[in-house]
Amino acid sequence: AQRVTQPEKLLSVFKGAPVELKCNYSYSGSPELFWYVQYSRQRLQLLLRHISRESIKGFTADLNKGETSFHLKKPFAQEEDSAMYYCALTLGNTGKLIFGQGTTLQVKP
Amino acid sequence: GAVVSQHPSWVICKSGTSVKIECRSLDFQATTMFWYRQFPKQSLMLMATSNEGSKATYEQGVEKDKFLINHASLTLSTLTVTSAHPEDSSFYICSARTGRTQAFFGQGTRLTVV
Numbered sequence: 001a002q003r004v005t006q007p008e009k010l011l012s013v014f015k016g017a018p019v020e021l022k023c024n025y026s027y028s029g030s031p032e033l034f035w036y037v038q039y040s041r042q043r044l045q046l047l048l049r050h051i052s053r054e055s056i057k058g059f060t061a062d063l064n065k066g067e068t069s070f071h072l073k074k075p076f077a078q079e080e081d082s083a084m085y086y087c088a089l090t091l092g093n094t095g096k097l098i099f100g101q102g103t104t105l106q107v108k109p
Numbered sequence: 110g111a112v113v114s115q116h117p118s119w120v121i122c123k124s125g126t127s128v129k130i131e132c133r134s135l136d137f138q139a140t141t142m143f144w145y146r147q148f149p150k151q152s153l154m155l156m157a158t159s160n161e162g163s164k165a166t167y168e169q170g171v172e173k174d175k176f177l178i179n180h181a182s183l184t185l186s187t188l189t190v191t192s193a194h195p196e197d198s199s200f201y202i203c204s205a206r207t208g209r210t211q212a213f214f215g216q217g218t219r220l221t222v223v
Contacts, residue, residue, distance in 0.1 A: 044214040099152045
């Protein structure tokens with residue numbers, strides 16, 4: 001069955017520290033993975049997708065098919081990065097998204 | 110980016126009544142819309158997929174007679190929670206996309222059934 005797992009509910013770091021939000025997936029097909037972010041009182045928005053292989057707001061994520069992981073990383077966290085982060089998997093061409101449980105990132109000054 | 114708007118943002122209704130939630134794509138035509146449900150401090154759970162002009166496809170365990178979805182135009186999908194009960198209280202979120210583009214999310218609707 002398709003599943004996305006984010007093992008950490010809360011990740012708290014100090015400003016300037018490196019950040020890694022973990023995401024593991026289970027999917028029998030060829031996965032397309034995303035990271036979504038939800039800032040306080042705002043709607044869910046796309047942060048990045050693995051096929052783009054780009055860096056957004058300093059964040060990167062590499063798909064590791066061997067480890068079935070798609071961890072989100074940033075070398076130096078900023079206070080404005082504080083938000084809820086969701087890892088998601090899309091099922092084929094359907095556009096359906098399967099979300100992980102979400103990780104709250106708290107960046108302390 | 111494209112804008113998806115949900116209305117209302119929050120609603121309180123009495124047990125046994127029905128509630129309609131609208132999801133509109135404001136500046137693009139959405140061939141597909143998705144409805145999600147989010148319980149407090151939990152993840153988004155896909156409820157159903159609707160394509161314009163056709164019947165919605167519901168995920169396993171979602172009662173289609175309870176959650177009526179209509180996608181009558183390329184810019185509007187509605188979710189009606191029929192005969193709502195307190196256990197239907199939740200945060201409902203829609204997303205919309207056109208073709209194979211990324212999905213854009215609405216701001217969500219907080220439903221409280223009393």
